[in-house]
Amino acid sequence: xxxxxxxxxxxxxxxxxxxxxxxxxxxxxxxxxxxxxxxxxxxxxxxxxxxxxxxxxxxxxxxxxxxxxxxxxxxxxxxxxxxxxxxxxxxxxxxxxxxxxxxxxxxxxxxxxxxxxxxxxxxxxxxxxxxxxxxxxxxxxxxxxxxxxxxxxxxxxxxxxxxxxxxxxxxxxxxxxxxxxxxxxxxxxxxxxxxxxxxxxxxxxxxxxxxxxxxxxxxxxxxxxxxxxxxxxxxxxxxxxxxxxxxxxxxxxxxxxxxxxxxxxxxxxxxxxxxxxxxxxxxxxxxxxxxxx
DNA sequence: ACGATTATTGCGTTCTT
DNA sequence: AAGAAAACAATAATCGT
Numbered sequence: 665x666x667x668x669x670x671x672x673x674x675x676x677x678x679x680x681x682x683x684x685x686x687x688x689x690x691x692x693x694x695x696x697x698x699x700x701x702x703x704x705x706x707x708x709x710x711x712x713x714x715x716x717x718x719x720x721x722x723x724x725x726x727x728x729x730x731x732x733x734x735x736x737x738x739x740x741x742x743x744x745x746x747x748x749x750x751x752x753x754x755x756x757x758x759x760x761x762x763x764x765x766x767x768x769x770x771x772x773x774x775x776x777x778x779x780x781x782x783x784x785x786x787x788x789x790x791x792x793x794x795x796x797x798x799x800x801x802x803x804x805x806x807x808x809x810x811x812x813x814x815x816x817x818x819x820x821x822x823x824x825x826x827x828x829x830x831x832x833x834x835x836x837x838x839x840x841x842x843x844x845x846x847x848x849x850x851x852x853x854x855x856x857x858x859x860x861x862x863x864x865x866x867x868x869x870x871x872x873x874x875x876x877x878x879x880x881x882x883x884x885x886x887x888x889x890x891x892x893x894x895x896x897x898x899x900x901x902x903x904x905x906x907x908x909x910x911x912x913x914x915x916x917x918x919x920x921x922x923x924x925x926x927x928x929x930x931x932x933x934x935x936x937x938x939x940x941x942x943x944x945x946x947x948x949x950x951x952x953x954x955x956x957x
Numbered sequence: 958a959c960g961a962t963t964a965t966t967g968c969g970t971t972c973t974t
Numbered sequence: 975a976a977g978a979a980a981a982c983a984a985t986a987a988t989c990g991t
Contacts (some may be wrong), residue, residue: 910961911963923988946981
């Protein structure tokens with residue numbers, strides 16, 4: 665936990681006296697001016713039980729939803745510090761450690777959750793999504809599990825599906841294919857899980873706005889920002905003329921980018937634009953045709 | 958199960974080099 | 975003239991309801 669409100673100067677701004685930062689307040693030893701107080705540390709305690717005076721170590725991982733026990737587990741350390749264990753004592757500690765770790769993830773549901781959460785973390789990071797998406801995805805997985813939706817369906821599918829679903833609710837949509845590409849699940853497993861959750865949990869997902877795709881597609885195609893800006897206008901235009909509903913939003917986004925590129929004389933083929941959206945040139949063309957009227 | 962959208966394939970046309 | 979790109983058409987597959 666980094667120190668908050670650390671004064672930049674080592675001396676008192678009033679009288680240049682020496683500062684005493686040994687307590688919660690940083691105070692000038694000459695005039696008594698309190699330079700900074702506060703110091704409410706919301707983070708986990710840094711101090712180790714073993715050596716209060718010496719080196720500081722984490723007593724555990726930061727609190728997070730993406731670990732099945734929210735990072736609140738205890739562990740038996742591997743490195744022996746002051747005491748050197750030998751012989752039977754050492755074996756005994758090893759045995760305790762093993763049993764402790766087993767007990768930590770006891771039930772089958774917990775084991776599944778551990779596995780799923782690792783997979784969620786992996787997918788989220790591969791898609792370079794923010795932390796809050798990761799945590800929400802984990803929460804969603806918990807709901808799915810408590811509703812008993814997972815039994816008989818693929819665990820990997822659920823891991824991928826909760827990420828996909830969370831992206832949609834958080835307005836940072838990824839296409840199905842983008843998720844499938846990095847997930848350890850097939851498209852069918854993902855949709856099976858997604859459909860089940862949508863049916864039983866009633867996900868708050870509306871149709872995806874094509875604008876959510878524009879920034880990523882634009883950068884994948886190396887398009888300048890003015891083309892992207894024009895494309896967002898075109899999406900708005902499409903909404904007005906009811907060209908969006910019922911269509912593949914990714915395809916429409918690609919069509920807007922292509923149209924904008926043509927308008928601004930930027931070289932871009934339909935095939936390339938369609939490829940980043942994972943649609944065929946034909947679909948792009950149909951949207952492009954509607955757009956240029 | 959139905960209607961609409963999209964994919965696939967093939968082919969003649971247009972544009973560029 | 976050759977090759978790429980865009981356009982068009984017909985059918986199959988898929989999706990949303």
